[in-house]
Amino acid sequence: MYRILFTLSAFLSLATVFGQNEDSLMIRKIANEILINGKAYSNLHTLTKTVGGRLSGSPQMYKAEEWGLKTLREAGAEKVWLQECMVPHWIRGGKDEAKFNIAGGNEQSLDILALGNSVGTGPNGITANVILINNYDELEKRKKEIKGKIVFYNYKFNPTLIETFHAYGDAVRYREFGASWAAKYGAVAMLTRSMTESVDNNPHTGALDYIDSFPKIPAAAIGLWDSDKLAKAITENKDVKIFLKTNAKMLPDTIGHNVIGQITGTDYPDEFITVGGHLDSWDPAEGAQDDGAGCVHAIEVLRALKAIGYRPKHSIRIVLFANEENGLRGGLKYAEEGKAKNEKHIFGLESDAGGFTPRAFSIGLRGEKLERIRSKWLPLLKEYGVYEFIAGGGGADVGPLFEMMGTPVSELIPDSQRYFDYHHSRNDVLANVNKRELELGAINMAALIYLVDLYGLD
Amino acid sequence: MYRILFTLSAFLSLATVFGQNEDSLMIRKIANEILINGKAYSNLHTLTKTVGGRLSGSPQMYKAEEWGLKTLREAGAEKVWLQECMVPHWIRGGKDEAKFNIAGGNEQSLDILALGNSVGTGPNGITANVILINNYDELEKRKKEIKGKIVFYNYKFNPTLIETFHAYGDAVRYREFGASWAAKYGAVAMLTRSMTESVDNNPHTGALDYIDSFPKIPAAAIGLWDSDKLAKAITENKDVKIFLKTNAKMLPDTIGHNVIGQITGTDYPDEFITVGGHLDSWDPAEGAQDDGAGCVHAIEVLRALKAIGYRPKHSIRIVLFANEENGLRGGLKYAEEGKAKNEKHIFGLESDAGGFTPRAFSIGLRGEKLERIRSKWLPLLKEYGVYEFIAGGGGADVGPLFEMMGTPVSELIPDSQRYFDYHHSRNDVLANVNKRELELGAINMAALIYLVDLYGLD
Numbered sequence: 001m002y003r004i005l006f007t008l009s010a011f012l013s014l015a016t017v018f019g020q021n022e023d024s025l026m027i028r029k030i031a032n033e034i035l036i037n038g039k040a041y042s043n044l045h046t047l048t049k050t051v052g053g054r055l056s057g058s059p060q061m062y063k064a065e066e067w068g069l070k071t072l073r074e075a076g077a078e079k080v081w082l083q084e085c086m087v088p089h090w091i092r093g094g095k096d097e098a099k100f101n102i103a104g105g106n107e108q109s110l111d112i113l114a115l116g117n118s119v120g121t122g123p124n125g126i127t128a129n130v131i132l133i134n135n136y137d138e139l140e141k142r143k144k145e146i147k148g149k150i151v152f153y154n155y156k157f158n159p160t161l162i163e164t165f166h167a168y169g170d171a172v173r174y175r176e177f178g179a180s181w182a183a184k185y186g187a188v189a190m191l192t193r194s195m196t197e198s199v200d201n202n203p204h205t206g207a208l209d210y211i212d213s214f215p216k217i218p219a220a221a222i223g224l225w226d227s228d229k230l231a232k233a234i235t236e237n238k239d240v241k242i243f244l245k246t247n248a249k250m251l252p253d254t255i256g257h258n259v260i261g262q263i264t265g266t267d268y269p270d271e272f273i274t275v276g277g278h279l280d281s282w283d284p285a286e287g288a289q290d291d292g293a294g295c296v297h298a299i300e301v302l303r304a305l306k307a308i309g310y311r312p313k314h315s316i317r318i319v320l321f322a323n324e325e326n327g328l329r330g331g332l333k334y335a336e337e338g339k340a341k342n343e344k345h346i347f348g349l350e351s352d353a354g355g356f357t358p359r360a361f362s363i364g365l366r367g368e369k370l371e372r373i374r375s376k377w378l379p380l381l382k383e384y385g386v387y388e389f390i391a392g393g394g395g396a397d398v399g400p401l402f403e404m405m406g407t408p409v410s411e412l413i414p415d416s417q418r419y420f421d422y423h424h425s426r427n428d429v430l431a432n433v434n435k436r437e438l439e440l441g442a443i444n445m446a447a448l449i450y451l452v453d454l455y456g457l458d
Numbered sequence: 459m460y461r462i463l464f465t466l467s468a469f470l471s472l473a474t475v476f477g478q479n480e481d482s483l484m485i486r487k488i489a490n491e492i493l494i495n496g497k498a499y500s501n502l503h504t505l506t507k508t509v510g511g512r513l514s515g516s517p518q519m520y521k522a523e524e525w526g527l528k529t530l531r532e533a534g535a536e537k538v539w540l541q542e543c544m545v546p547h548w549i550r551g552g553k554d555e556a557k558f559n560i561a562g563g564n565e566q567s568l569d570i571l572a573l574g575n576s577v578g579t580g581p582n583g584i585t586a587n588v589i590l591i592n593n594y595d596e597l598e599k600r601k602k603e604i605k606g607k608i609v610f611y612n613y614k615f616n617p618t619l620i621e622t623f624h625a626y627g628d629a630v631r632y633r634e635f636g637a638s639w640a641a642k643y644g645a646v647a648m649l650t651r652s653m654t655e656s657v658d659n660n661p662h663t664g665a666l667d668y669i670d671s672f673p674k675i676p677a678a679a680i681g682l683w684d685s686d687k688l689a690k691a692i693t694e695n696k697d698v699k700i701f702l703k704t705n706a707k708m709l710p711d712t713i714g715h716n717v718i719g720q721i722t723g724t725d726y727p728d729e730f731i732t733v734g735g736h737l738d739s740w741d742p743a744e745g746a747q748d749d750g751a752g753c754v755h756a757i758e759v760l761r762a763l764k765a766i767g768y769r770p771k772h773s774i775r776i777v778l779f780a781n782e783e784n785g786l787r788g789g790l791k792y793a794e795e796g797k798a799k800n801e802k803h804i805f806g807l808e809s810d811a812g813g814f815t816p817r818a819f820s821i822g823l824r825g826e827k828l829e830r831i832r833s834k835w836l837p838l839l840k841e842y843g844v845y846e847f848i849a850g851g852g853g854a855d856v857g858p859l860f861e862m863m864g865t866p867v868s869e870l871i872p873d874s875q876r877y878f879d880y881h882h883s884r885n886d887v888l889a890n891v892n893k894r895e896l897e898l899g900a901i902n903m904a905a906l907i908y909l910v911d912l913y914g915l916d
Contacts, residue, residue, distance in 0.1 A: 417894040
């Protein structure tokens with residue numbers, strides 16, 4: 001690409017031609033502030049490089065909370081505080097190991113990561129025959145063969161689903177419940193293909209959820225190349241043994257915190273708009289896309305509105321939620337306390353799908369209300385990437401606001417194609433975040449908060 | 459992000475609910491073919507890893523042509539040929555070097571790349587004082603200070619332009635014409651800030667265009683960190699000297715080729731639809747996004763239509779254009795020969811803005827014709843990423859089809875945020891291409907070609 005493209009200027013003027021002129025100018029101001037003086041990327045740099053992975057209960061969790069308080073203050077929050085909640089305290093406990101061998105053959109190593117919340121194998125590891133299970137139906141059919149074995153789920157992402165979150169939604173039950181399903185039939189451990197469609201071999205961890213009625217067995221995720229290698233070995237040979245050693249342990253719950261910063265509203269100080277991401281992240285990397293991006297998005301909303309001199313009518317709260325990854329205790333606590341105090345929450349917005357170029361908002365509205373914001377607000381946002389409001393809901397952390405108080409909630413929907421390349425793997429690092437893509441997310445979120453503050457959703 | 463998002467399913471069913479059902483099914487078939495059996499990424503792997511950078515006239519140019527012939531045949535082209543054209547033959551000639559020192563201070567090196575088409579400094583390099591020029595107006599104002607100096611243009615990308623191609627369009631004239639502007643006033647060499655907004659220090663090369671009336675002086679691009687460092691040094695000190703050594707040379711024109719593959723139409727074999735990208739690329743890297751992506755996009759259109767058994771009514775030609783980067787000889791040759799043979803070209807589609815998630819097509823239609831395809835075709839494409847037809851034109855290579863024959867032309871508009879991080883720099887490598895993003899580009903292009911072939915543009 002050498003020549004200049006003049007053809008795109010249509011995009012640039014859309015908002016001013018069709019949109020409400022004053023709002024369009026205000027959103028332009030927000031955008032310029034974020035694109036010229038933005039702190040989202042440098043804040044993310046500090047979080048990822050000085051704190052890094054920050055799983056609930058870890059020392060880094062407390063460092064991240066300190067970072068959150070400081071960064072919210074610097075962004076211009078008028079009031080900053082910690083909201084205590086008990087969080088699970090799972091530790092990996094050392095390097096995860098796995099290898100397999102075909103009877104009479106050489107040992108081959110597998111690149112694995114123990115799943116969050118899983119139990120460890122003990123110091124001697126587990127050696128057992130492995131059974132390849134491609135899907136749930138196959139597990140049920142072969143239930144009599146499971147006893148004493150390691151179950152290996154090789155269920156694949158469906159590549160034909162355009163939104164990768166759909167493929168994740170389809171596959172992730174094997175990570176979440178696969179261990180208990182296998183334990184029900186006597187399996188001694190569980191391995192699963194990683195929840196990704198990436199072109200590398202990095203394993204992707206993430207939480208499992210043991211079902212109480214069955215024994216808790218060790219569980220880990222395998223990278224895609226190694227999953228294919230193992231599946232091939234099992235398909236071609238009767239007798240494949242695996243050695244698995246994980247050191248994971250669930251310790252007693254410990255104290256964690258939501259980190260909250262507020263600007264108090266001029267007209268309705270007791271009505272709250274919440275904007276958040278989650279502060280915890282998995283340990284193999286830096287939690288850059290999941291969900292450092294969401295945290296710095298939320299903080300940037302406050303910073304930009306403040307920097308351009310906008311005084312919100314409602315109180316705006318930025319919440320860096322604790323423990324989304326393996327418990328959701330922060331999101332639950334925030335809504336519970338709001339309900340207990342009888343707070344009026346008029347809107348909740350979350351960013352937890354990465355700092356990629358935005359395409360849409362999912363929002364908990366239907367019918368006329370939805371059509372109204374589509375026709376009025378999309379022309380204002382389209383220039384900055386968002387061209388759709390999808391009837392849906394918010395993310396995990398603002399979900400309880402809706403469930404407990406009926407608050408309309410929303411989530412930023414960025415382009416999803418790269419998300420699961422990084423998600424819960426060693427690749428979730430700052431180098432895989434693009435500064436401008438990240439900033440566009442913050443622009444659209446700040447614009448939506450401005451519009452909701454000014455016009456409401458009714 | 460741990461929980462499952464159910465909210466996006468609205469996206470999935472849009473096309474079938476609102477679109478023409480048969481076309482929607484056909485496009486779904488195309489999409490599944492590309493997402494399940496796609497060859498775009500593996501073809502790009504071969505091109506980037508076995509050929510690499512492939513500037514006009516280089517040995518790699520010929521290797522790339524061989525790759526093109528072979529890959530088009532494998533994709534199912536019924537007829538494959540080379541179309542000869544003379545191409546410029548510029549060589550870098552060795553490692554580019556630059557350093558500066560403030561009078562009495564230490565030497566500091568600058569990371570540079572000589573600009574394409576530039577002359578070299580000679581084996582001893584050039585040592586001269588440097589003058590900092592922030593924009594064209596400043597050059598004019600300070601024209602009497604230029605003589606005998608090295609001009610350093612430090613014009614920056616405008617971060618507030620959402621489409622990065624606009625910032626490029628605004629800044630690139632310094633790279634294209636800055637050397638001649640400076641030479642007009644007696645400068646001995648030119649350096650320019652790189653055409654990027656990246657967060658690293660990689661220099662970005664690209665073609666310059668000497669204006670015949672002025673002497674040809676050496677010219678190179680500097681990475682952003684070094685540009686800032688140099689600008690600061692000049693601003694704070696009167697006497698900053700630069701040593702510049704480039705080894706570039708323009709050799710006589712040599713023979714190059716457009717690589718063309720065709721499926722002949724069933725109903726209108728003598729009416730042509732052209733789909734293309736350019737085969738040449740700059741030498742510092744692999745030409746993965748610019749424009750390996752466009753080449754494999756175009757080939758994948760043919761492969762997918764053939765694979766699903768679609769027989770086009772018109773003849774479809776895939777053209778891997780020669781020499782887009784520093785001459786456009788391939789694009790010109792293709793249109794000239796078409797015109798000379800009185801060929802009827804009904805549509806030209808280009809991909810030369812990277813293999814990122816698609817957002818739009820730019821297309822050379824206005825008024826009712828544009829509205830018609832907007833209302834009929836966007837509902838079919840939206841699920842796959844394209845939500846807009848922008849009144850505009852094609853890219854550089856299909857441009858001559860419009861200029862010489864009035865053919866309506868179009869270009870894929872992918873998300874642009876990352877493009878100039880890689881463009882013409884050492885970072886334009888396969889690792890910076892996402893497989894699924896690349897495939898979505900091919901899906902939308904194949905769908906558009908299918909629709910144009912079936913319904914035309916009138």
